[in-house]
Amino acid sequence: MATIHATERGRNGGHLPPGQPSAINSIEWWLCYQASRVICCSQFMRDEVTDTFDLPADKVHVVPNGVDPSAWPSPARPAASDGSLLVSWGRVQYEKGFQTLLEALPEVRRSVPDVHAVIAGQGSYLAELHDTARAAGVDDICDFPGFVPDEELKDLLHRATMAVIPSLYEPFGIVALEAMAAGVPVVAAASGGLLEVINSTGAGALFPPGDARALSTVLRRLLADPEARARQCRNATTLLASHYTWDAVAAATLPVYVRAVRR
Numbered sequence: 001m002a003t004i005h006a007t008e009r010g011r012n013g014g015h016l017p018p019g020q021p022s023a024i025n026s027i028e029w030w031l032c033y034q035a036s037r038v039i040c041c042s043q044f045m046r047d048e049v050t051d052t053f054d055l056p057a058d059k060v061h062v063v064p065n066g067v068d069p070s071a072w073p074s075p076a077r078p079a080a081s082d083g084s085l086l087v088s089w090g091r092v093q094y095e096k097g098f099q100t101l102l103e104a105l106p107e108v109r110r111s112v113p114d115v116h117a118v119i120a121g122q123g124s125y126l127a128e129l130h131d132t133a134r135a136a137g138v139d140d141i142c143d144f145p146g147f148v149p150d151e152e153l154k155d156l157l158h159r160a161t162m163a164v165i166p167s168l169y170e171p172f173g174i175v176a177l178e179a180m181a182a183g184v185p186v187v188a189a190a191s192g193g194l195l196e197v198i199n200s201t202g203a204g205a206l207f208p209p210g211d212a213r214a215l216s217t218v219l220r221r222l223l224a225d226p227e228a229r230a231r232q233c234r235n236a237t238t239l240l241a242s243h244y245t246w247d248a249v250a251a252a253t254l255p256v257y258v259r260a261v262r263r
Helices: 020-034 043-052 098-111 126-136 150-159 174-181 192-198 212-223 226-243 246-262
Strands: 002-004 038-040 060-062 084-089 115-120 142-146 162-165 186-189 205-207
Touching: 002 020, 020 043, 038 043, 043 060, 043 192, 084 098, 084 150, 098 115, 098 126, 098 212, 115 150, 126 142, 162 174, 162 212, 174 186, 174 192, 174 226, 186 192, 186 212, 192 205, 205 212, 212 226
Parallel strands: 002 038, 038 060, 084 115, 084 162, 115 142, 162 186, 186 205
Antiparallel strands: none
């Protein structure tokens, strides 16, 4: 059994630069070829894996990621003490799209003067993000705390006005489920698995990947509409309970293993 959450080709924008990426791609191909069954976390990844590694469609199965809402308790929302706080987190790499949030902030600040952003995480793109923040003139309202332990992240999310997930490439986007479980309204790029999780559910707002102007429009609209944010959170709670509990994930995984064993 092989479970694929991303591919090296996907992480490199559909291309394979010479050197290590090509070697990693070869190992991924070998893994998928040898596996009896392959599990992917979204239909987006199923299509990518099937096409990239030339696999028969009936060998690749979709089982979404899950989240334990009890691990992300959502207390009664405290009075805002951070103004309008936007929180984004994850591996700090180009494909995570944090630069789109930074490029959207100048226009957001003109409408929402008390806005502040936190981008948490470590990665090779951190220096470029600092440069982008300075170039956009928003370095004074952006924090880059680096790696944040789970308990601190939960506290940060409970203080957040919105969670922003601007990924350019996202096989699934479990951070969206974590934000929903924490009771935070979600704004996400319509990329990969994020689109599948959020589209037509009312549990979050979407914008075209990499489009800073569109992200700014969505953020300004939601920051001015507390009821819309509350409605998103209610829809998110329903979505998690119906599709993304670990019981639901286990129930979807078991038949794949049974088919592999019987074969």
